[in-house]
Amino acid sequence: MTNYFRSAENRTRVKSRRTHAVCLFAPWRLPLGLVLALVGGGLAGAQPPAELPLSRVVVFNTGVAFFEHAGTVSGDQTVNLGFEPDEINDVLKSLVLLDLDGGKASTVTYDNREPLARTLASLSVDLSSNTTMADLLRQLRGQEVMVEEEFPRKGRIVGVEQRQTPIRDTSIERDFLLLRTNEGLMAIALDKVRTLRLLDEKLDADFQKALELLAGARSSQQKRVTLSFRGEGDRHVRAGYIREFPIWKTSYRLVLDEDNEPLLQGWAIVENTTTSDWRNVDLSLVSGRPITFLMQLYEPLYVQRPKVSPELFAGVAPRVYDQDLGEPLAETAPPAPARGRPGGMGGGGGAFGGGAAFAGRGYGRQAGVEKLSGTLGSTQQVMSEAGDVGELFRYHIDVPVSLASERSAMLPIVGEKVKCQRLAIYNPQVHAKHPLSGLRLTNSTELHLMQGPITVFDAGEFAGDARIADIPPAGERLVSYALDLETEIVTRPVQAKQRLLEAKLNGLALVLKHRLTRGLEYAIKNSHGKPRELLIEQPITPGWELSEPAAAEETTRDTRRFRVEVAPQETVVFHVKEQLVQEQAQSLTSISDRQISQFVEAPEVPAGVKEVLKELVSRREKLAETKATIKQATDRVAEITKEQERIRKNMEGLERTSALYTRYAQKLNEQETEIEKLRETIAELSEQANQQEKDLLSDLSAS
Template sequence: MKSMPLAAALLAAASPLVLATAALAADKVGSVLLSSGGLAEIVRTVDLAEGESRLALEIPADQADDVLKSLLVSDPAGSIVSVTLDGANAVAEAFKRLPLTREDLASTATIAAAMTGYAATIDDGAGHKASGVILGVAKVPRATAGQPIELPAVALRQDDGSFAEVLLGPGAAIVFADKELQARLDAAISTVRAAADAGFRTLGIETTGKGQRTVRLSYVVAAPVWKAAYRIVPAEGGKFRVQGWAVLENGSGEDWSDVRLTLSSANPVALRQRLVDMYWRDRREVPLLLPGGDVNLLVDGAQAGGASQEMYGMPGQADLAAEAPPPPMAMRALAMPAPAAPSRGPEAVSVEGDVGVSFTLPQPVTLKAGATLTVPIIDADLDADVVSLWREGSGSAPQAAVFLSNTTGRSVPPGIFTVYGADGYLGDAQVAGIPPGEKRFAAFAADPKTRVASERQQKTDIVGLSGGDGVLTVRRSTVWTTLYHLAAPKDEARTVMIDHARVAGTEATTDGEVVSDEPGRLRIRTGVAAGAAKDIRVTETRTDAEAVHLVDSDPDTLLFYASTRNIEPAVAEKLKAIAAIKGRVGEAERAIERAEQAGRRQADEQGRIRANLEALPETSDSAKSYIAKLAESEKAIEEAEAARAEAQTRADREKAALDAALAAF
């Protein structure tokens, strides 16, 4: 890092401090701390003499972001006033107020082409001059001793109304008649010249200190990660010696001389941010909403919050965006002059039709082709409340919104709203129109100071059972309980509006103020005192009926229903009897299956015995043994068939009893 005279630094930075006397600074790197996170903390000292309050330092351009992020200035005799950095965007800013770009400076032809419409005096480079308004630049062919060539030619409209053409040859020059424009061009060219050295940036620091003193600067920049290399060698007594070496590089961009160096194995969180660059906040462009045109889902088709889409069974009709919220802003505008009340103009005559509203301007309109006109069509006072609006899926921070009530008796067409408060601009919103007598939200900003969280529980109880024709009718009551936890900022009270999505077909109750209760949503309003927390409960209840066919139900299910509360004793006894019969039918069918399995095993065994008998002499002892086993298998088959027949009889008897019980249910 090199020091330089302050005057030069301030000029390079285009700082408003340029008119002050310059201070000279001789700085020195005192210590460096390298961490394993790829960072270097650099501490340097600057000696200031009597009367010096400013210092100017040159830093590598690639360190500018880190220096701005982490710089600490310690002046033992005063406090810091400002830190300035010559802008990397100075060239772009210099050309913002000019009709040409930096690239247009490449030639007189491109300059003239960019400056169409401006008065200038043009010297063609051969002693011929012409003055007038530049109309355009084109290439025209010209014959030469060799091959034909094309030269740029500027078309001018001269003061007497005639048109002239000036060829731009070698040495051509342009001087513009507008002195202010010429001065701005000269300043922009000076900025281009100053920005030619892009490797270093000038940092200017001003303090309030007086007298001779040493100012300490500390900052953290990127640095090569230092490494460790170890050696292990045998030592006496059966031990080994470990020798570690640090391997590091000076990547600071300047020499170190008598620097106190510290190496740290810490691995801190290392973040970067391009603080030097200019950032422009993108604003969403919203489509123009026209009656009968495409409906913007942002406004008309968004799903309301509070429960899953499957739970509601129908889409919401929201006028609040389900997409990302508007750029965060506090509910109050930044300190600025209060906006002046807009003057009232002649209001258009509106007519409310069956499917829309029409506006007729009260005065004739004169407008040139291609021009733009804007005139008032509505100028009315609407009832409105500023609330913090929250809906499921919007995070813990609600949105600041104006709750508009259309009491004008006529429709307010859809459009984009710019919202102002007592202190100035608050934000923008889009509203899909407000029919007469209805209310709409205009959400214009995030309200990060207010917090909203929700929790939901669901409980289902059987509240009644009845039967007939072999069908058990089960009535279930399902209760959804949603608890909203609200917290206002410590220094401001809030009116919080909960946009709660209704579960389809439920009856809802709440301890908050119900603003609107629609099939798809419930809007609840409550006040929260500054620094206070408050809970709002929403209870939704729905009763459903389910037909349970007893013939398809297993015994455990029937016994469960028989043991529930609110069941008639006679119905419960019948369910228990049917469950017992179903249990006996199941046992008989399992006995049939066991008997059939036993018979199949014995049949397989007989096949194996007969195969063995065919391979043995009939009078052998082995043959006699297999014949005896064959007789035992025959007996087992007969017993299995008898058991199956008995089980089948029981199954038929119990099924007949089940049919009778179901018919009598």
């Protein structure tokens, strides 16, 4: 307690520290009487509610903040806190109560929120849908009403019906109220009714309540959460919870001076979006990514259960049996403990000391408190072990903060000298002609610098704006804030080249390894009166390796940076070359003879591979010769067939005994003999070509 309530005089500056987890309730120990019991209930005869002012706020950059209220209570006393309906879920998920001086937290009660549709459906008048006058009256069948038309009529609603009413050349549908009065049944046009009043007071009250619920659903009203503490005498109590809250932000100012070290000034921006004023609140700002989520705990949830029909059996008359007097009377067996899932109220053994305690003795048993205290103790151990996953960084504002509701504040968190190195940063994707004026910022403070905007002042004048990412102590970041118009850069690409490195056979595929080279040439002109240090940024292409220069000055995830010194009024040409070694497999069937001739002449191709390629060319040539012979024979058959058609046409007008007819017949006979021989040759050559195609790649990789 002494460490927690330290005096403001000892708080001299903002402290930033690394921690494996933000301990929201440190440095005091969790007492045995801690209870988180979010159930209905109250304390009979309790004193008027005590005040529990806000004492501590821890703001995270994940959209939540931890709020802690601290104060004193006397005896059995309650504390009221107000929240917006949307904030109740976070409170129910995270609320922790501590009674530090021998008492114990009892219960937490809050205004329930039934789902609106279910609440409306439970009333006598259901307004859950967009109800018309006719729909409303159909719900009220049998109810007694007073209807004001031409004169008052009292009766019970029978129903509503639609009738066709003629109007000039057409007809319209009109709703009529069927009313049972003392005079009998009558139909009253609804468009003639001026007023209609419910005579049943309970029904009229439900109608009014439904309208109020609909109106309340559109307005934001704070819900009251009542914390109950039980004990004797005056005691210190605390209540803490997580709620949705704007992330805190940072902004920086960097003042550059030729004669002095640069000054870095950082401010944290915090908004009080709550409905309460902060008065002397202990404020901490935490960076990191603790997991947080929303869960619906405030709205009652119902589970649909299956409907099961009861089984019907024939009735059996009960029998009464006398006791055996030869045996002693059996003692009453103790009730079996209720069974259920751990963590539930009635049957589980985790939340309130087990099912038997709840069934017979109530739920506020000390055993349940002890079990819950042990659970919270183990939770603290888990949080301290979470540092193996990631670290959090905290800024503690040493001066108590007072901030009115719906107001914002800038709080100084950094004000120290830092190390800076001036340079220019060139990235052609940012600006093709000029680099950016910048500097290399070294975090020489002991603080963790959060990401945010940074405004640069140089020689007492505004120099530009920039942004920085998170910088740990001793970390470095590049900062660019203006366009350097006195340095001009021209970029020229170097013609890409490809060279064969290796060739090998892998089955029936020729695997070729090539080296591709490409480059960029940077012509840098420095028009400054001073030497200029330049960082050239070049994107990294996956697979491409740097060949010139041997190494980059810096390498990020997707960028290489090269450092170049340029003298005043000088021009420097800087070369960057990259290479890519890649393999590609090409099937032997798809390689052209022209490519093969190039590979045979290439010195990088091994002799064994060349022999295989030569053999492939030889087999292709033999196959081509066979196919050429087949084509010649086929063409000769076509030529003879065409000549035979001419001869037969000429023979049609000749006498069979003529010499010319005999000559034509002899000619046809000779041609038929030649065709038969040609067809035999074509068949033989076709079989030969088929076999050559089959043998084209056989045993080629092994030859």
